[in-house]
Amino acid sequence: MDQDKLNEFEQIDKFLKETLKRPQNLCDTCGRCCKSITTCRTHEELEQMAEEDKEEAWVFVNFFKRYPSIEEARKVIPEQVDQVIKELSYNKDFDINKISFYYCPHITDDGLCSVYETRPNCCRVAPRHGWSLMPPGCGFEGWQFEEREKTKASIRYLKEYLQRIELVYDNDDDIVSGQGMTVKEIREMIRTKIEPWEKYGSLFW
Numbered sequence: 001m002d003q004d005k006l007n008e009f010e011q012i013d014k015f016l017k018e019t020l021k022r023p024q025n026l027c028d029t030c031g032r033c034c035k036s037i038t039t040c041r042t043h044e045e046l047e048q049m050a051e052e053d054k055e056e057a058w059v060f061v062n063f064f065k066r067y068p069s070i071e072e073a074r075k076v077i078p079e080q081v082d083q084v085i086k087e088l089s090y091n092k093d094f095d096i097n098k099i100s101f102y103y104c105p106h107i108t109d110d111g112l113c114s115v116y117e118t119r120p121n122c123c124r125v126a127p128r129h130g131w132s133l134m135p136p137g138c139g140f141e142g143w144q145f146e147e148r149e150k151t152k153a154s155i156r157y158l159k160e161y162l163q164r165i166e167l168v169y170d171n172d173d174d175i176v177s178g179q180g181m182t183v184k185e186i187r188e189m190i191r192t193k194i195e196p197w198e199k200y201g202s203l204f205w
């Protein structure tokens, strides 16, 4: 494999590994994402996880506030509550009684974060990627579209790369030139990179 191709491969690897820098200026401080927070876990599961010091759960239990009901959350951000429920309902295990919505008490009336410097990690990395469910009309919509396309292109490249080496090398144990890895190891590495995106359709890209 020539050096340019190798560099390209490394770039894709970097892209898939690193959390992309979010252009924070895209946020128009509507504050809706901070008032319509949810997770696929039940509140009881979160409480259990928080006891085990799992930060992602601790934030929901001790930092955010839970709406008393979905209807109460819908009164505040109806478009996001409806969007989230619609998306979750595609899951065969969907049970509306297990869903809770949360709001953050640190959002100001101007849509600013009053604890910006010390905000939790989940806030720092939102939107996590192109498929993160942000409220309709969020300032990151265009950015998320671009990220989805970049991710798809990267996954496609990895699949094509694997196809190329499978054509060139006869045995799984052959060392791939310039990579220092066997065909089998590269196949496994590529599989682990594609797997997290399966729920968004990576098998078909």
Ligand code: SF4
Residues within 6 Å of the ligand: 026, 027, 028, 029, 030, 031, 032, 033, 034, 111, 134, 135, 137, 138, 139, 140
């Ligand atoms: S919904 Fe989007 S635009 Fe509104 S505050 Fe959140 S990130 Fe910013």
Ligand code: SF4
Residues within 6 Å of the ligand: 033, 034, 104, 105, 106, 107, 108, 112, 113, 114, 115, 116, 119, 120, 123
């Ligand atoms: S800590 Fe700040 S960014 Fe995070 S949810 Fe609360 S107000 Fe929003």
